[in-house]
Amino acid sequence: MNTNPTHRFPPDPWCLREQALDPATHFLNETLFALGNGYIGVRGTAEEGWSGPAGTSLDGTYLNGFYESEPIHYPETAHGLAKTNQFMLNVPNAKGIGIWLEDERFDPLQGRLEAYERRLDVRTGVLERSLRWTSPQGRTIALSSRRLVSFAEKHLLALEVEVTPLNFAGTVRIVAALDGAVKNLEAGDDPRVGSSVSGASLELVGTEQAGHFSALVQRTRNSGFMLVSATLTEATGEPECRRGNLRLEQVYTLQAVQDQPLRVTKYAAYHTSRDYPENELMARSRAVLEAARADGFAALAARQEAYLADFWGHADVEIIGDDLLQQGMRFNEFHLLQSVGRDGKTNISAKGVTGEGYEGHYFWDTEIYIFPFFLYNKPEIARALLEYRWAGLESARRRARQMSHPKGALYPWRTIAGEECSAYFPAGTAQYHINADVAYSIRQYLEATGDDDWMRAHGAEIVMETARIWTAIGSYDRHGRFVINEVTGPDEYTALVNNNYYTNAMAQAHLEFAAALSDRLAREFPDDHARVVRSMELDPAEPDEWRRAAGRMFLPYDAELRIHEQDDSFLSKKRWDFAGTPKENYPLLLNYHPMVIYRHQVCKQADVVLALLLLSSRFDAADKQRDFDYYEAVTTHDSSLSSCIFSIIAAEVGYADKAYDYFMETARLDLDDTHGNTCHGVHTAAMAGTWMGVAYGFGGMRTDGGTLRFAPTLPKRWQGYRFRIHLRGCLLQVSVTETGTIYSLLQGDALEFTHHGRGVALTAAQPQHEEAA
Structure with a gap:
């Protein structure tokens, strides 16, 4: 255990900020900047992917409760031993957006990264990134992106990328990809990490692609669940649709004007037969994506912030x-x-x-x-x-x-x-x-x-x-x-x-x-x-x-x-x-x-x-x-x-x-x-x-x-602390400072408890009680 950690992030009480792009910390930061909503989880890899050294990334997207199974093989078995393992799957990557400036692909590890910041504000639940980059041939862009996994709609991931040419005009291609060529991390010597399965666990059943819409239909080999991963992309013009092995792309060819931003918005939905009948999965995916497009990213972000405001108000x-x-x-x-x-x-x-x-x-x-x-x-x-x-x-x-x-x-x-x-x-x-x-x-x-x-x-x-x-x-x-x-x-x-x-x-x-x-x-x-x-x-x-x-x-x-x-x-x-x-x-x-x-x-x-x-x-x-x-x-x-x-x-x-x-x-x-x-x-x-x-x-x-009992103490390095608890329909706030403890009944009719063994009773008429330190 590292008992002398280096604090790598500025001490912002609400926000995590990454101010340099470092391959040595990228794998770790993919975890720290991950987004989720209890169902979908998306590791913090950028939309354009990662070209860094081997072992510095695991570009994962996961669905809570969606799993593959496989037999557990024992050299010497016995009665009652577990027979089957279940493991969470890395599902198709729906967040991919490649950017080409003429014949140069945007890759922050190539060329020159002149400014960079990534922010995760836990009040908004939106992962934001802003950077300035100059390509090996001298083209400079400003790029910003926003991403959320919706708390309001459990099947929805949404993201938005904006590219501004700063010193050139010309052709910019945006490649929005749905990539099913993913696999799980294979187990090594650490029993806490990875699965014993090798290769892909999802078999392709079919695809759908037309206009701005793409969908992969897959089935797990052993557990037998069906998965529909679908995307809907918004960008200027009609795209060229491309199909590869387990990869669907919409390619938007745009004529960029210097200092004029280009924007692409992408919505993704995941539905599985663990939740719904197989014949409903595609229709449900389309419905979620159309509703998201009708709302727009700004409305989804506002709804995310409102959900979190309520959460923080209690927690x-x-x-x-x-x-x-x-x-x-x-x-x-x-x-x-x-x-x-x-x-x-x-x-x-x-x-x-x-x-x-x-x-x-x-x-x-x-x-x-x-x-x-x-x-x-x-x-x-x-x-x-x-x-x-x-x-x-x-x-x-x-x-x-x-x-x-x-x-x-x-x-x-x-x-x-x-x-x-x-x-x-x-x-x-x-x-x-x-x-x-x-x-x-x-x-x-x-x-x-x-x-x-x-x-x-x-x-x-x-x-x-x-x-x-x-x-x-x-x-x-x-x-x-x-x-x-x-x-x-x-x-x-x-x-x-x-x-x-x-x-x-x-x-x-x-x-x-x-x-x-x-x-x-x-x-x-x-x-x-x-x-x-x-x-x-x-x-x-x-x-x-x-x-x-x-x-x-x-x-x-x-x-x-x-x-x-x-x-x-x-x-x-x-x-x-x-x-x-x-x-x-x-x-x-x-x-x-x-x-x-x-x-x-x-x-x-x-x-x-x-x-x-x-x-x-x-x-x-x-x-x-x-x-x-x-x-x-x-x-x-x-x-x-x-x-x-x-x-x-x-x-x-x-x-x-x-x-x-x-x-x-x-x-x-x-x-x-x-x-x-x-x-x-x-x-x-x-x-x-x-x-x-x-x-x-x-x-x-x-x-x-x-x-219910309390016996508050104040760490000598703090000036105070405050937390809230729900109990029997009441919301109680406990505030501890150097001068004492204040109990406040924020919701509910009445609550009784003890403070260092002494009885305290709060009511709607007398909702506050103070104890001296």
């Missing part, structure tokens, strides 16, 4: 006194919004829609890291994420049967469509805590929204069906304790252990919640209870069994060290030789066989420390401090999910400097590329962890146990 976190941090904060929130599916059929992948790291898979990152951000800022998106889990319940039931569980549901560790895609079960399928993580997010949602309708229709059945797995894999030992053996907790450097503390503690909370939900459903909504009982074939004795297992759950604790043991064997292992491990040997997973790591007392990420956050009210302050001290010393933070959790607990136990340092590792992790792999996509969990670091860490916000 903005203000940091007073640190523009670099403010930039990182808003950049992270913007990318979360760009990455998250909101249709109930898609989720949010570990890399969003910005790159191919982790193959576009969804993990527990959603429920434990990302879900809280949306729950308290855009609850409707949080609900859509839960609807995705509801849509995958049948697949989870099938997975449970594959794992020899006669009843219940087991959610996959990594997936796109609901099937388990993890080929390495010790750090995949063995992470049974995924079930408890899903149940935890449902509990958070119900407590924050009071949405009993969703609980009755979906939530209760998910919670109860997944709870069954704990009584299936757990058992009572000779001391009468309920134990859970042979699982892996959050720490992926410690696999296949007995009684992982996080897993057992979260399973306990899950079982308690499932039993309580069953009781409440039977008491308050008997018809819904009867329906769920029928659907699950629920034995009336099962809720009591859940309560019994929860009550006797074994939670490992070392009386001598007075810490919670990560698992039965963790403390008996030899400590990793941190002093003798060269910096270049981190992350460990890239330099040591898993068995070498598993034999040692070393953590990749927060494990017990994460339980201290999620189940905060079950621990006292002394426990938290001792646990933090012990596990900090053996944790590498090789996972981007780790530093934010350590920051939050450090803030709670009074380690202000550590809290701030860990927070800063998270806040600009991608902007400063501190993990060295942002070129393959942003780290969405760490981005959400930044929001958690402010609200849960410095704001001291906790909601476990059904009560």
